[in-house]
Amino acid sequence: MKLYKELAEWWPLMSPHTEYEEEAELFLKIIKRYHPAVKDALEFGSGGGSNAFYLKKYFSMTLTDLSPDMLAVSRELNPDCPHLQGDMRTIEVEGTYDLVFIHDAITYFTEKADLLAVMKNAKKHLKPDGLLFIMPDEYTETFEPRTGHGGIDKDGRGMRYLEWSYDSDPDDHMLVTEYAYVMRDRDGQVTHEHDSMKAGLFSMPEWDALLAEAGFKAHFERVEFSEEPGTYFGIAATQLE
Ligand SMILES: C[S@@+](CC[C@H](N)C(=O)[O-])C[C@H]1O[C@@H](n2cnc3c(N)ncnc32)[C@H](O)[C@@H]1O
Incomplete structure (x- = not known):
């Protein structure tokens, strides 16, 4: 998308980080319920770093994204976080984490094989009791034009x-x-x-089956935004083994 390349410098005007405060707090509540002791997190597809801006108050965050231009935007907002460039299907980051966090960047995969590759890569970067949190924008069950x-x-x-x-x-x-x-x-x-x-656009049973194949148990958690119409669910994925 042009938005993540030549138009990236406009991102803070299109989607200012202040619009992410409520959702970051809602995601944090779910994350803490499944992993109360999160100390370090790795984000895949961190974009402009808006969720990270709020979440980094609670645990350290290492931010990764495919787009060097979006990483540059995020570095301005989050100079205190390490930033790494890479595709979430294949990126290799040193160490393991309590949490792998994937927000709306998961949206861009239209093939199940790609989603599975992301989930398996997330598992590689998690400690044995680590949590994968994914926030898809839409499911087949909830999508409305x-x-x-x-x-x-x-x-x-x-x-x-x-x-x-x-x-x-x-x-x-x-x-x-x-x-x-x-x-x-x-x-x-x-x-x-x-x-x-x-x-x-995948159904909840499809997400469930893919996560199970990658070694996770999916817990679908309703997320209620005060100003966003529609029905939303995050996935807290705990490890099966
Ligand atoms: C909407 S932005 C993310 C905003 C972010 N959730 C936040 O809180 O600021 C989506 C990002 O996904 C990234 N992205 C798309 N495909 C990707 C991939 N395969 N691997 C890593 N990042 C990807 C894009 O470069 C873009 O920066």
């Missing part, structure tokens, strides 16, 4: 976006989100861009 918008003004620049998610083929494991971005730079120049993103 949606239109949303957002963005802010900051330091003389502004960005607004419109997003539109739809399921073009109910028989595949995929939905599409179209993004329209409008950016106004400090000199007043206005530009616009478009991204089209494919996202995975």
Whole structure:
């Protein structure tokens, strides 16, 4: 996506970290219920580092992402966290962790084999009693076509976006989100861009079966956001062996 490459510098205006405070606290409550003694965490697909900004108050966080441009954005917000570049299916980070945390970055996988590779790689990076927490945006059971918008003004620049998610083929494991971005730079120049993103759409039994194959027991936990319409579930995945 252009958003994670040439448009990455606009990310803090499109999705400011302050919009993540509530969800980070909700995720923390679930994580603590399954692993009260988390001291260190590894995040896959940490993006702009917005969840990490809040979670790092409770445990140390090592942040990883595929995109060097997004890692640069996160380094500004989280200069105190180590940042590493890599694909969550294959990245090898030294050591093992109490928690592997994967937020919305899991969304970009539309093939079960890729999800399985991520889960197996997460297991490799966990201590024996470590927890994998995944927060998929959508499940087959909860998905509803949606239109949303957002963005802010900051330091003389502004960005607004419109997003539109739809399921073009109910028989595949995929939905599409179209993004329209409008950016106004400090000199007043206005530009616009478009991204089209494919996202995975899997049912809870499919997540359950994949996690079991990777050596986890999945616990689906309802997450209730105060301002986000829709039904959301995080997955606290404990290790089977
Ligand atoms: C929406 S952002 C994540 C925002 C993050 N949850 C936060 O709290 O700020 C999604 C990120 O997933 C990353 N990503 C996509 N595919 C990936 C992969 N295969 N491995 C690692 N990161 C990936 C993108 O580069 C992007 O930075």
